[in-house]
Amino acid sequence: MPTTNSRARVATLCAAALTFSGLLVTGVLAAQPAAAADPAGYQNVRINEVTSSNNDTVELYNSGPSAVSISGWKMSDDSFSAQSFSPSSTTIQAGGFVTFNSPKGLGDSDKVVLYTSGGTVVDRVDWATDKAKPSMARCGGDGTGAWVTATATATFGAANAPGCPSSVPAAGKVRINEVTSDGSDTVELYNGGTSAVSVGSWKYVDGDTSHSAASVSSSSPSATSIPAGGYVTFNSTIGLGDNDSAFLLDGSGNTVDSVTWATGAAKPSDERCVNGTGWFQTATTATLGSANSCSGGGGSTGGTTGGTTGGTGGGQPGQLLGGGGSLTSGCTPEAPSGTGSTPSGTLAWPGGQDVTIADDVCAFTTSTGPEGRDVSGLAFDPANPSVLWAAKNKNWLYKLVKSNGKWVPDASWSATGKQIRFSGGSGEPDSEGVTVGGNGHIYVTSERDNTKNTAPKDTILEFDPAATGSTLTPVHQWDMTSQFPQLNTGSKDDANLGFEGVGYVPDSWLTAGGWVDPLTHAAYNPANYPLHGSGLYFAGLEWDGSLHVYGLNSDGTFTTFGTIATGKSSVMDVTFDAGTQRIIASCDNTCGETHTFMKVDAGGAIVPDVTYTNPAVMPIDNLEGFAIAPTSTCVDNTREAVWSDDGIYGFGSKTSSSGHAIYSGTFPC
Template sequence: MAQEQSAVRINEVESSGGTPGDWVELVNTGSTPADISKWIVKDNDNSHSYQVPSGTSLAAGAHLVLDVETSFGLGSADSARLFQADGSTLVDSYSWTAHAATTYGRCADGTGAFTTTTAPTRGAANACGSSDGGGGTPSVTPWPGDAAVTVADGSDVFGENLSGLSFEGPGVLWAVDNGPSKLYRLVPNGATWQPDPANGWASGKSLHYGSGSGDPDTEGVTATPDGIFASTERDNSNSGVSKPGIVRFDTSSTAGTLNATAEWNLTSDLPAVAANSGPEAISWIPDTYLTAHGFSDEHTGAAYNPAAYPGHGSGLFFVGLEANGTVYAYALDQTGGGYTRVATFSSGFPGVMDLEFEPETGHLWAVCDDTCEGRTTTLDIDAQGRFTATAVHDRPAGMPNYNNEGFAIAPQAACTDGHKTVVWSDDSNDDGHALRAGTLPCTTVSAATSATRTTQTTQTTQTTQTN
């Protein structure tokens, strides 16, 4: 037990303007779970005390945020001190003389010295703004594709609020509108994309919760072999209340309105955030890829084993929170609406607007909008089985700093002359257009990702043929 406890460290401190207030983040740098029941956090005043709830265990590699604001506030010149349950055995501490512009965090994550982070990463690896492989955010590099971008839709086809994008094969692009909630099935129209004129898709389809009521604020979308899933921040019918979740839709219907066929309410698992700052992004990664690359399950403290999550389908869902830029990985029970969080990590940005898995490279792309100059990060599974930032890219030189909230990469089957299409969606419909296209180099498919892509293409093609 002493060995487990000695691996627990203070990892990040928010002393000013946090959500929902001041907080102290712990991390377990050890290889086994640590029992931290009734441990105590104090600032530089011994009379200020926050106690960890009884029965709290911190899995190996996991982060835990303690909202000390419920007991005391952290000052501009203060300390965060972590004690065992006796209140006198000091485990770790950090002191500062002024509030950080962001937060104070260890770089490298869990083991390094404290420094000012580039962005708060509540409950995830720290954003350290370095390229030293220490768990921080790498230096910014140019967009790896062509500098030019082109308009990819007709004039004022979608208007404002077009958000997430996801390819389903080379000839189908899904898009969601976050208000009023609508799902579009897009097909090629020369060099642009248009709503599918067949099967009731010509104007998109209105979305509701499973009850047939409500207006889910659909921000992200992902096409999977198990169906079309969207991430939601709130019910637009009650727009002042946060309602983070995931919804699934059956797109084989010819009706003009779709009711969710399954819902997962994530409110109890995610940090409390403003109503319009919840799950902005969603992507899906197949189990075959995750297991082949040694993905670590923070819930079990071992290598990810799909068999541990019966009924979860054939992959995990990765949800990006707009409020803090953190990505949360979930196994969704697709038979009963339950879920388990499997991993938590930083996107490298203070907010994340879309996520896109690229099987050919194994990159999980994270996208930030005009608040981050339209940049993207790529995250890859490291030697410890965790997604970490490996590159940060500027937007293409030909792309103005639009409010891009959607990002989708065409599959390898769409590769032409060594390039494949990338599509962005602009929530603000700048200059009367919501879609713009660019390119990325095609990448030779490795044996591991080839099997993944073949499975995805076969399954999604079967789904497409039913629409």
């Protein structure tokens, strides 16, 4: 599992400056630049619930990955200037709540505007008569859902679900989907619901609190109704600045959605990725009136992050589709770290541009990893392509099968995964890579023993998948730790940069390609190594991106065949694909989310052939696992490709992809 420090260490090997895809940057009042005092992560704080009775209480929620200081923050309503308030805590923990009573009374029809101590608008909610009794609450996800009048008692200081109605009204499915501040100042609305929504009486306003709300229909006379799955665009008549916000109000004056952006972020546009539900990011090309291309970068620019749970509906081109029930609960996403540049000469993903979320939310929580992340290595079973093996860092192995389009644990093997141990039944392997050997056994790499995580333990462990019981011990274990003294510094971060992936490569491919054995300097002859089985194992080293080749002998010894350069600064997974006849060395955001296909060249050396990026709709995260299904599964000249997110971060906390570990796409046959 990567840590922030270890990722930073690896990323220094990349030539380009680092970007920070895990931090979200938002804008401020149009008439007032942001103050330097604005705390990191302030844009992730959202008004989550408010009442105009019961002491006029306001609840704030932190949807971001880190705690945020709200010391000195202020609020206003529709009749008084910004006032200081006394929160229940001056710090909001990640995923936490803070409440306060309004310093002046809130009316039956009113609003709350939240500011940082420097005057930056953070969030705003408006409500009509009696809509805040018992409370106005975000439903469909704390910090992200549609604003709806609670049907039960208020839930201040806790999740809103108990006080939310059973279904969100149709108007709550409308989202600000794209916005520009390039002179035309255009706003696009998207209806993610199943029925048309009338917006002729709706209004909008920007982040300048001196502005009055303007009607959508006056800005665009044709913008009167949005069909299910459709779009409406209008040009703002009140102007949108470089540092600004857009707040959408329904015909009664209730807040529907909002977005805030920073300087330059809405040029050419700021768009939700994925379309209709995801975080906002700066686009390369505006796509007003149609599905967002998500061809930009730079991460989110803040704002409310979608309000409906589940999938986004029919597959638009280049769209990441939700898997249902996707708001995070019971596990803690880990923001990506160590983002580096994409190697020069990298080509676009050759498969389909649509990718789906392919697991249940928080599906991999365990007794040694209750945060529900850390799914690293992936490998299809060549003998049974309907089986996908997955290694979880904190010493767990999963046998996954497809059910209703998702990869779920095979209950006949273990519905909760099986814990793995080192030889003798002790320790907790930091299991990273997984592959299926020629004998049908499962081979797992470990960087260290998690019970002694400052010391490396670079090993390959062989497990018999037919073994019974909830805990597996290895049939054989090969320890290569002494080959990597640079990892044995007493630092847990250095110890965490060892064997990250492993791939079984059949002898038949090595001999057919004319691979030159580095030990004999002649054509590889498997008969020279009678105990090694039917292939070699290529282990990827996170430290420097090299592949280390081993013959794993049945007597517990091993043969080292040397090192192969991948051209990458790091390697997170290794697989052999019989369809392309290539070894694939994959790297996550450390190398720009890329996959290098390796071949045997005319001189008998294994060298990089071509490198591909991920599909553009994929998040820029610590995607450590990658596998391509065998060609026997091909339909219409495509087969499945899968990725695993070590941090289950997706596009950010509370987005449709947050809390999910596995993504599914397609690759050519």
